[in-house]
Amino acid sequence: VMVWLRRTTHYLFIVVVAVNSTLLTINAGDYIFYTDWAWTSFVVFSVSQSTMLVVGAIYYMLFTGVPGTATYYATIMTIYTWVAKGAWFALGYPYDFIVTPVWIPSAMLLDLTYWATRRNKHAAIIIGGTLVGLSLPIFNMINLLLVRDPLEMAFKYPRPTLPPYMTPIEPQVGKFYNSPVALGSGAGAVLSVPIAALGAKLNTWTYRWMAA
Numbered sequence: 001v002m003v004w005l006r007r008t009t010h011y012l013f014i015v016v017v018a019v020n021s022t023l024l025t026i027n028a029g030d031y032i033f034y035t036d037w038a039w040t041s042f043v044v045f046s047v048s049q050s051t052m053l054v055v056g057a058i059y060y061m062l063f064t065g066v067p068g069t070a071t072y073y074a075t076i077m078t079i080y081t082w083v084a085k086g087a088w089f090a091l092g093y094p095y096d097f098i099v100t101p102v103w104i105p106s107a108m109l110l111d112l113t114y115w116a117t118r119r120n121k122h123a124a125i126i127i128g129g130t131l132v133g134l135s136l137p138i139f140n141m142i143n144l145l146l147v148r149d150p151l152e153m154a155f156k157y158p159r160p161t162l163p164p165y166m167t168p169i170e171p172q173v174g175k176f177y178n179s180p181v182a183l184g185s186g187a188g189a190v191l192s193v194p195i196a197a198l199g200a201k202l203n204t205w206t207y208r209w210m211a212a
Contacts, residue, residue, distance in 0.1 A: 013052035017056035046137035046184030054132045054192045068113035074107035102139040106132045129196030133188030
């Protein structure tokens with residue numbers, strides 16, 4: 001019974017984190033957030049997505065002990081988000097109104113670190129967490145550049161729940177940051193490591209809580 005309870009608790013945590021990742025993306029990943037607030041929002045979005053990915057991915061990976069699980073987790077997040085985009089499509093928005101972040105390559109780097117260091121948990125936290133934080137903004141910017149004119153879409157399809165003070169404005173590129181990718185990667189690399197450690201610690205806490 002305890003084995004069943006432990007597994008159920010772990011899988012419940014995984015589902016909760018994956019669903020929350022989808023909600024965060026839907027709330028912070030549409031064109032208005034991405035374009036009207038330009039580079040400031042890209043940095044915030046990059047850091048939030050990096051830390052959110054690494055906490056769930058390392059938790060799931062250490063739970064199974066199998067390299068490749070982080071990529072599987074990122075795939076779940078991606079599928080969830082693509083399905084959730086259908087709700088916006090049903091409201092009359094184009095299907096690419098929500099920009100789905102590129103999580104999978106960064107999760108693959110985390111898996112590779114865990115595999116290359118022979119399942120060393122601390123290496124996965126330090127090296128893997130750093131790689132996730134560094135890489136996600138780069139992959140995400142490439143992803144964003146491939147989307148059709150986001151500014152035009154932001155004006156054409158404003159979010160219905162948008163407050164007046166967030167009406168579309170022309171983005172001031174470079175006004176605050178010269179390189180949002182560099183700043184996002186730097187901040188992400190620093191913050192993803194302690195968040196990865198938190199994900200690893202959640203594994204321990206879950207086992208202790210279930211064994212109590």
